[in-house]
Amino acid sequence: MTVVIQDLSYAYPDGDWALRELSLHVQPGEFLSIMGANGAGKSTLCLALNGIVPQATGGRIRGNVTINGLNTKEHSVATFSKQVGIVFQNPEAQLFSVNVEAEVAFGLENLGLPREEMQERIDWALKLLKIEPLRHRSPSQLSGGERQRLAIASVLAMTPPFLVLDEPSANLDSNGKRELLAALQDLKGTSGLTVIMAEHETELIAEFFDRVAVLDRGRLVRLEPPERLFADVSGMHALGLGVPQVSEVAACLNGEFGTDLSLTRYQEAHRNLKLVSDSN
């Protein structure tokens, strides 16, 4: 039950190679983040995970992406919609129904499910994302955070074992980001769900993700747990990427006082620094 990417290279029609010889093996149940500068290929990689690349986008492709044994070049995108759910940055381009319930129903209707089963799955998805009270509201009346949760719910209702999110927090204000975080927290508790998320917000990544895949101009250049990745502050900066502030603090303190700190999360930083100052 995995996602296997083997030597994947992809170029959009009349474009340069957007992905170059990428190989990656996603572990079932893991939370994997994809980082990279604008244009590094994060979105392209996300779309390659359900066959949109190359089937809807054309272009040239080499190598393979296999989802649970099915090759994305050989089966329709609709087939993969049951395996991989994708949520995009811009809810505008995904939400179009009359109300929340209808929105979540859309994917299920496409799969031709019987009504009773649809209703069950809708209720389950709404509850999971905590938007049950919004059932009859129009998406235009929802806040940014609520819209993203709706987008996630409408995709999870199809019970894919993999959820892919392409920079979901990009257009959210701080409240919205908080709501998204909480939703991710709940999802982590849901057994069996593998989450792949393209993201810039390092503090978000540090909080929830098991591994980070870093793309640089289409190539996979790092694949590590956030603790190790963010400890290399200068390395990340060289790639044009940031790190959580506490990681910068650790690097700064290590430089100034010769300490050997490695910090990626806030709570951890608080604890460790308190120890340091107490032991003085």
Next chain:
Amino acid sequence: MQLKAESMSVSPEFYIPGRSWLHDTDPRAKLLMLALTVMLLLMFQNLWVMLVAWFLILGVHRSAKVPRDRILFLLRALLPVTILMPIIWLIFYPAGEVILSFGFINIHGESLAIGLTVALRIQVMTFAIFALLFTTDTDTLMQGLVRLRMPYTWGLMLSLALRYVPNFVGSYTSIQQAQQARGLEYASARGLNRVREMMPVLVPMIIGSFRRSEQMAIALEARGFGAPGVQRTFLKAIRMRRLDWAFIALILVVTLGLITLNVLYEFGTDPLSLFP
């Protein structure tokens, strides 16, 4: 590929949520009613018939609990046409006896009747269409059309188009503001020059629509749209009730009756007299 958000505008539905006999009627029955109404309207030329039809359709709207302000909005929108039609007929197609005279201007009875009939027909047709749109939400309407054998893709295209009209219109404002902030001003009011001046607003609007359509298409596919070999189902499936069949029977009978009167007895074929 960057997908950026814009503020979501209000849904463009003409639909007015509510419960009434018309709201509850199956969309297929309503579509049939609309089709027959349009057909009948084209068959009848009589002013009094049109007047009765006008009162009837307004009665339908009121009984469906359509708020007064919506009805007034439509009436106001139709006002220019309503005034224009009789004027056109009086000027270009004078016929019948002169019933009034102001110096040079002669008001011919028959022309006035025809002009008013045309105006009323347009009004009744508009109200008939809106009787459907006000009482049927987009999804239900689409489902009705699909069950009548229209391909689902067309229905989705139509409802997506409707849904994005306000976004498109809204983007005009946002884009115009962005360009005004760089000094855009509309100086010339007319023709090609005006279009050239509007390029800074039109071009981003169009590019934006293309971008959004592309994103939308991908998002739809990613949710299983167009799955081969799958019979699509609907959450809120529409079903004909006995009342709907009765309704259909009623309008068929009335239609047949009116057609008979019209064809055999020339009922309503003359602008002024019912049975010429």
Next chain:
Amino acid sequence: MTEIESRKLRFSYSENDDVLKSVSIQIDKGEFVALIGQNGSGKTTLAKHLIGLLRPNEGTVLIQGEDIRDQPVGEIARRVGYVFQNPDHQIFSATLREEISYGPQNLQIGKADIDLRTEQAMERFDLTGHAEQQPAMLSYGLRRKVALASIYAMDPQIWILDEPTGGLDWRSEQETMTLLHELNEAGKTIVLITHDMRIVAEHAERCIVMSKGRVVASDATRQIMEQDEALDILPPQVWRLGRALNLQRVPLTVEAFCREFGKHLAAESGVDVGLP
């Protein structure tokens, strides 16, 4: 010297729904101010009033001491540059060069001047290599730069930027903030609308906080951070950490944290760690 002032602005799109309730602000020449608040707080609406894109129902807006009530946007745009959140709302030209020269063309300066400013803007943002390319086809990061360059070429005294770093990678974010810092050093007044409290802490001397159409706080950044709970904002990690560790002067930046933490350790152990 008050550069930007609003007095008791009230604004609404429709009856009974004031987006701005009574907003009075003052920003001095050369200040770097962050305008913060949740979506719907009215911050963008207020910002649009400062360039005349929106006109208030009540109240006054003064730019450099002048009431802008009767000035068209194009005129105000010579002094106030507004960079919109979505670069795709502006980009419409066939080449990048034309795109950037659009703004200066509206400034009523000679052709030589327009060309000079265009070249300088392209150079500043490293876009000269793309001068003949279609700006709409460039990557998102570059399109953002095009939007900035377009306003840069107009050289306004006042810059208002709406979420200039949203969706940008770290390097682009740094470059943008470096630009703003440069502009501020050169005496320009900067008004930055943003959600990113880390950027606010690092660059803004003052914050104006809005909520539900009102200004709920207007103070030095440090004071604003201290009221985080009341104002419903989340200060950056270094601030929260510094406060939790009881550092004497709660830091706004990583460097400041380092220094303060060192002092804290020294104070605790009584050892002189040899810090500046």
